[in-house]
Amino acid sequence: MTNPVVVGVDGSPSSLDAVEVAAREAGLRGAQLRLVHAFGWPSMHLPPGGPPWSPAAGVREMVDGTLVKAEQRAREAVPEPAVTREVAVGEPLMVLEIESHTASLVVVGSRGLGGFGGLLLGSTGVHLAAHGRCPVLVVRGRPDPDGPVLLASDGSPAGEAAVGFAFAEASLRGADLLALRVWNTWSEGADEPAHPLDVVVEAERLQALEERSLEESLRPWQERHPEVEVERRVVRSRVRPALIEASGEARLLVTGARGRGGFTGLLLGSVSQALLHHAHCPVAVVRGTAGG
Known part of the structure; x- marks a missing residue:
């Protein structure tokens, strides 16, 4: 059985582009698509209205909405893909590195919600490219669909x-x-x-x-x-x-x-x-x- 294609999801436009690419990669391989959302309390983006001393307030709704949107994007790219969702508490770098141990491919966007505007590539992509245990695909640029x-x-x-x-x-x-x-x-x-x-x-x-x-x-x-x-x-x-x-x-x-x-x-x-x-x-x- 082909190991799953894992894609990091944080709700950013870049990560949704990565979901679309990952869905196609999973379809080509006949593999399962695994949507992974990870967050750590110190650095996560809290939803509006939630007090800072109670980070759980509204988090479930925020994460569910992020993953639902990602799954919809995947299904628009590939008809009826086999999709699973995973939500983990922890730093995205470490979570995705662990996921790479059992994945055939890890896909991430070139920018995330945690990135600074001056960075052309989020730290997640660089870290995974160096430490991931499987090939890592960073979605960026404007590919030529007919190119080699x-x-x-x-x-x-x-x-x-x-x-x-x-x-x-x-x-x-x-x-x-x-x-x-x-x-x-x-x-x-x-x-x-x-x-x-x-x-x-x-x-x-x-x-x-x-x-x-x-x-x-x-x-x-x-x-x-x-x-x-x-x-x-x-x-x-x-x-x-x-x-x-x-x-x-x-x-x-x-x-x-x-x-x-x-x-x-x-x-x-x-x-x-x-x-x-x-x-x-x-x-x-x-x-x-x-x-x-």
Whole structure:
């Protein structure tokens, strides 16, 4: 039996958009959709009229209304989905992280009711992308419904799970897969201009190495999903700007949590964080320990 698709619900427009996407993902997988609403007393938004020393006043009505609205949104997206509701008292970060242990996918919006206006991404999405035990899909941007699934390939062992997830998503959606490998020399990838004494590399040789590496990383998954049309694209550029630009023509961007340049102690790499903040389409972050 397929594990459920879990979506975090807080009543915000962003979370309702996430519910719609999660309902479609559950429908594609033949999985149950699990609506999860979590709150903690210190930070929750109390309904009007309830005294601050009695947080239970009106909470049940508020939560019920939030989940009813979310379920209606799900049923508008997918006819007769299998939906369950869960209300938990606790910090949303911890509740959804626990839910990720038994989910096939966790879906969240890019902004929540607890976010500050200056933040492009709520803390929930960043935390789950780094600590979730299953792939995490952050709903953002304006995806191209006819575009490909975009795989941000880096050739790292940790990125193999992301490759498998991207192929599976493309197959489920009946979409093409664009596997994009972006490379540069160390000096090109740095924020400072290249020093005149930096080693000059053979661009053609590096291009050929990256093309071979990309092909090797895709081959076993292409054999498992022969129905998926794959475009391989290897470009010499700055990694983050190139991926963000390519996301403008995609329906979904899939990336690993850490790449070849990541430090061991960092669970979420700088490229993944940049994509979560600036990509033009939804972003799925797949940790190396997660399956496709």
